[in-house]
Amino acid sequence: MSTFILLTITGLGLGAMYFLIASGLSLIYGLMGVLNFAHGAFLTVGAYATWWTSTHVGGGPGAKLLVGAIVGLAVGALLAALVELVLIRPLYERHIEQVLVTVGLALVLSALVEAIWGFDARQFPVPDWLIDTTTIFGANIPNDRFLEIATAVLVFLGLTAFLRYTRYGLIVRAGVENRAMVTALGIDVRKSFTLVFAIGGLAAALAGVLSGVYFGAVDPGRGTSLLIFAFIVVVIGGFGSIGGTAIAAVVVGLVQQYANYYASSGLGDLAVVLLLALVLLARPGGLAPKVAH
Amino acid sequence: MALIEVRDLHVHLGESHVLQGVSFEVPEGGVTALLGRNGVGKTTTLRALMGLVPRRGRVSLAGAELTRLPTHRIVQRGVGYVPEDRDVFAGLSVDENLRIAERNGSPRYELVYELFPELKTRGAQKAGTLSGGQQQMVAIARALLNENSVLLVDEPTKGLAPLLVTEVAAALERAAELATVLLVEQNLAVVARVAQQVVVLDGGRVVHAGGAKELLGDPERVRALLGVHGGGH
Numbered sequence A: 001m002s003t004f005i006l007l008t009i010t011g012l013g014l015g016a017m018y019f020l021i022a023s024g025l026s027l028i029y030g031l032m033g034v035l036n037f038a039h040g041a042f043l044t045v046g047a048y049a050t051w052w053t054s055t056h057v058g059g060g061p062g063a064k065l066l067v068g069a070i071v072g073l074a075v076g077a078l079l080a081a082l083v084e085l086v087l088i089r090p091l092y093e094r095h096i097e098q099v100l101v102t103v104g105l106a107l108v109l110s111a112l113v114e115a116i117w118g119f120d121a122r123q124f125p126v127p128d129w130l131i132d133t134t135t136i137f138g139a140n141i142p143n144d145r146f147l148e149i150a151t152a153v154l155v156f157l158g159l160t161a162f163l164r165y166t167r168y169g170l171i172v173r174a175g176v177e178n179r180a181m182v183t184a185l186g187i188d189v190r191k192s193f194t195l196v197f198a199i200g201g202l203a204a205a206l207a208g209v210l211s212g213v214y215f216g217a218v219d220p221g222r223g224t225s226l227l228i229f230a231f232i233v234v235v236i237g238g239f240g241s242i243g244g245t246a247i248a249a250v251v252v253g254l255v256q257q258y259a260n261y262y263a264s265s266g267l268g269d270l271a272v273v274l275l276l277a278l279v280l281l282a283r284p285g286g287l288a289p290k291v292a293h
Numbered sequence B: 001m002a003l004i005e006v007r008d009l010h011v012h013l014g015e016s017h018v019l020q021g022v023s024f025e026v027p028e029g030g031v032t033a034l035l036g037r038n039g040v041g042k043t044t045t046l047r048a049l050m051g052l053v054p055r056r057g058r059v060s061l062a063g064a065e066l067t068r069l070p071t072h073r074i075v076q077r078g079v080g081y082v083p084e085d086r087d088v089f090a091g092l093s094v095d096e097n098l099r100i101a102e103r104n105g106s107p108r109y110e111l112v113y114e115l116f117p118e119l120k121t122r123g124a125q126k127a128g129t130l131s132g133g134q135q136q137m138v139a140i141a142r143a144l145l146n147e148n149s150v151l152l153v154d155e156p157t158k159g160l161a162p163l164l165v166t167e168v169a170a171a172l173e174r175a176a177e178l179a180t181v182l183l184v185e186q187n188l189a190v191v192a193r194v195a196q197q198v199v200v201l202d203g204g205r206v207v208h209a210g211g212a213k214e215l216l217g218d219p220e221r222v223r224a225l226l227g228v229h230g231g232g233h
């Protein structure tokens, strides 16, 4: 029983990180039709910016992590907005070129990170209270799991409120359905592209920070390895749907944890791919229709 | 001077050269109907005016060139668009479909709700669950919400029951008091009721332009140009 609880909460924590990456991917694809392969690089760069900043400020690990995270998130959002403005926008409506640019950018950014900081993992500042465990029904749960889950829940609520109650959110939801019609109402839909990229970059950087806490370190390949699962989450959840993404992220995180433990270690990834195949066979459009909500 | 001037407009879609030098003028005020057989390029013409398809040639509104502007800037010059398949946002409520169309601080909700009271009572309903006629009302309402000098309206009565056709025609008459309307319409009874001018497309060009009464009063001509019988059926 205690193992099951540990697995469940760890799976939810993993799902939380997948959600943070996948929500941005899903909105970007839903609105712009761009599969953003550079999204993992936003995560890596955000995590490295967090780590680098933390080594340049004083205080305990908690303070270092907090200041580092603020800088890391800002860097993630700015980088993403810049990428949209400088690389994606000039290729407006040329989706294949846009995707190729994001692939190239992903390679360039991880090469850059490797060149500057090397291949070795860098130690993340993690305060003790995040490493400590809390006992729930006999299971000792590392506290960072709760931070991951709580952060993802907050981001989910924030994104949902943004989509539902703001003018830009309205434009994004409409744009996911029919971009051309949004422009035919006199709206410069490209402004919302930049905004969605920035939000996606911020959420990815947040996943970078949390993964740094979870693993205790950051390495140049982190973004790429998480991105693959985030893509699977997006496909299962249905492009452009935040609710669908959240459900799919939780399911993928749990399936991965359970399969790794109850079947055999390493089977978790295979189980996720099987799940993807099953969902695509049953519902080719993913769990949710292509509507942002 | 004409409000809209279209000169030598060319559009290629895929392999086909759909518009091959379309030229016509729309006088200020009233309704000008853009007619022609299925597939001659009426929708494409409106989409080209809106900047929604790549086009060559000149389009000017009140003397100002539009061809270099992106779609949203053309709209901001005072052009409202009611597309052929309504294109309401299915996942948005009726209220949200209208709210997203607001271009300034004084949207004309009284006008819209006076013409289509149903939109008020159904405000919270998802537009995707509306009937075709109700969706058409949303599409027209979006264009009427703002003060436009021009409305481009594409087959607003397509697929509607007779009673709704009458309602939409009445709304078009009202719209024509507020803006110049360029209307694509297959239902010649509606054309006879609301339009003063007609422009007929065929083979990628304009083959006739003139008064609506003159053309519709000449069944031979109507059959030759449109391949249908005149007299409203």
Ligand SMILES: Nc1ncnc2c1ncn2[C@@H]1O[C@H](COP(=O)(O)OP(=O)(O)O)[C@@H](O)[C@H]1O
Residues within 6 Å of the ligand: B013, B014, B015, B016, B018, B036, B037, B038, B039, B040, B041, B042, B043, B044, B045
């Ligand atoms: N995306 C497209 N690619 C290729 N051909 C198209 C496309 N859209 C429309 N067409 C063709 O352009 C022609 C004009 O279409 P359209 O403007 O919709 O005609 P209408 O509105 O007069 O019925 C048609 O023959 C149609 O098949």
Ligand SMILES: [Mg+2]
Residues within 6 Å of the ligand: B042, B043, B044, B084, B155
């Ligand atoms: Mg048409």
